[in-house]
Amino acid sequence: MAKTVLVINSGSSSIKYQLVDLESGEGLASGLVEKIGEPSDGHYKHEFNGEKHELEEPIPDHEVGLKRVLGFFEEYGPSLKNSGIVAVGHRVVQGGSVFPKPALVTDKTIAQVKNLAVLAPLHNGPEATGAEVMRALLPDTPQVFVFDSSFFFQLPKYASTYALNKEIADQYHIRRYGAHGTSHEYVGSQVPDLIGKPAEGLKQIVLHIGNGASASAQISGKPVETSMGLTPLEGLVMGGRTGDIDPAVVFHLIRNAHMSVDELDTLFNKHSGLMGMTGHGDMREIHKMIAAGDENAKLALDVYVHRIVGYIGNYAAQMGGVDVITFTAGVGENDEIVRRMVAHKLSPFGVKLDEKKNDTRSKEPRIISEPDSKITLCIIPTNEELSIARQSATIADQGDSYGNTFTK
Incomplete structure (x- = not known):
């Protein structure tokens, strides 16, 4: 059975x-x-x-x-x-x-x-x-x-630690936990077989970009950086979230707009990002608006891509290079325009996109860069459910690392 x-x-x-x-x-x-x-x-x-x-x-x-x-x-x-x-x-x-x-x-x-x-x-x-x-x-x-946060628990301390007062940080458990870890771990584990290279020593960036969006840097399958922090608000521009923003914006809005903590929470997490800039959180709607000549939508897309490319540059420097960049999740898997914009921004570094492969819709893992591209570009559909299922089956059979075993 x-x-x-x-x-x-x-x-x-x-x-x-x-x-x-x-x-x-x-x-x-x-x-x-x-x-x-x-x-x-x-x-x-x-x-x-x-x-x-x-x-x-x-x-x-x-x-x-x-x-x-x-x-x-x-x-x-x-x-x-x-x-x-x-x-x-x-x-x-x-x-x-x-x-x-x-x-x-x-x-x-x-x-x-x-x-x-x-x-x-x-x-x-x-x-x-x-x-x-x-x-x-x-x-x-x-x-x-x-x-979701377990994979990024392995982050080096210099990557998981905020430059916040140590006593406050320790007392309130403030550090960078990351999110989408199940997806980043799964996708990262599939890359070596797809490109035909060993996992050991492989330097890769995974871009999980959907309504929620995050990036990770991995060496030999272990995370060394990620874009989300204490909460999923930090990092890339998202459907409704700001991503990175000067924390002093909070003080400014409290003092001048007299906004409450709950109002600011809702503003930053639900009414910002693409939604806040255009009125739509769905990238498909953004493209329609751009086609109709909407300047706000064009700016929103430029900001979105600018943030992604900035993280790629950061991670490439932190790892001392990058071998593979993989796109996953709703936008990453299905939006050839965003992928093309990111790839073209990286062309000075020897990245060569295969336009035909990029424009071809498929649910299969695939390479979308030219054979002579200095960095391999991939699309790997995420499968968080399969990853969760496999981990759950192992724990059910063997017990967890905290001393718990299942008994009927």
């Missing part, structure tokens, strides 16, 4: 899920639960075997939503009872300094994940709740937390 893992990503008002076949790496079934706890009807979507099943009804909380999801598996397939499920993997954004590696879901680890919500208020609370609910619904199946 095939072995599978159910991967769950619980948000404040939504749940994404996928049943992953560990052997083939394929997603056997997937779905989405939206508008949890909202006054209007919630929305379910379950996809299996090429068929899509949808339902709208009130969804008061995560427990109701997840119960319905388990019902969909039995009603529409594939039945979890007959799918060889070995674990349920829960994606968690912030593990802080508490969880450098994945952890079995226990009463203690649930409480710890909830406590870390101060570092990721929109994510950790719902993710802990999702694990609590699934643990009660599937008590005979191991539940595992896999943390």
Whole structure:
């Protein structure tokens, strides 16, 4: 019988899920639960075997939503009872300094994940709740937390440390934790096979650019830098986030616009970035606006690319060179215009883009640079679900590094 893992990503008002076949790496079934706890009807979507099943009804909380999801598996397939499920993997954004590696879901680890919500208020609370609910619904199946920040826990101290007063930084656990680590680790691990070079000594930059966006620098598969920091706000320009910005902007707006902390949080995290500059957070809309002659959209795209290229230059210098740059996530995988703009900015350094390959749509990992390019350019579709599934299966079988083992 095939072995599978159910991967769950619980948000404040939504749940994404996928049943992953560990052997083939394929997603056997997937779905989405939206508008949890909202006054209007919630929305379910379950996809299996090429068929899509949808339902709208009130969804008061995560427990109701997840119960319905388990019902969909039995009603529409594939039945979890007959799918060889070995674990349920829960994606968690912030593990802080508490969880450098994945952890079995226990009463203690649930409480710890909830406590870390101060570092990721929109994510950790719902993710802990999702694990609590699934643990009660599937008590005979191991539940595992896999943390987005774990991969970057390996950052050198000079890269993870802010030049902030040490006592304050230590007291409030302020350091650079990074995010999207599961994606960066997965994509980075696929690069050596794609380009036919050993992982040892390979200097690479991974650009995870979607609505959320981050960059990482890796040597021999280990992270040496990343763009996100204490929270996912730092770094590249994003759909709704500012990315890097002078912190004194906060003081300026408090003193002159009389904005509250919550108003500033919303402004920086949701109403800035592409959204703040153009009214749209989706890069596809930005391109349409540029085609129609919108100068604000053109400037937004230029700022977006400028920031990416700046990070590439920084990381190339920090690593003493770069062998490969890989694009992934929604924009990275699907936006040939952004990739072309980045590549052309790097042409003085011997980067040569194969225009035809760049313009060809595909879901396959591929090289898009010319054979004589000084730096290899790649596209590798991210697969966070597969990475979470594999890590969860290992922990379910062997226990975690904190001394927890699963017993029925």
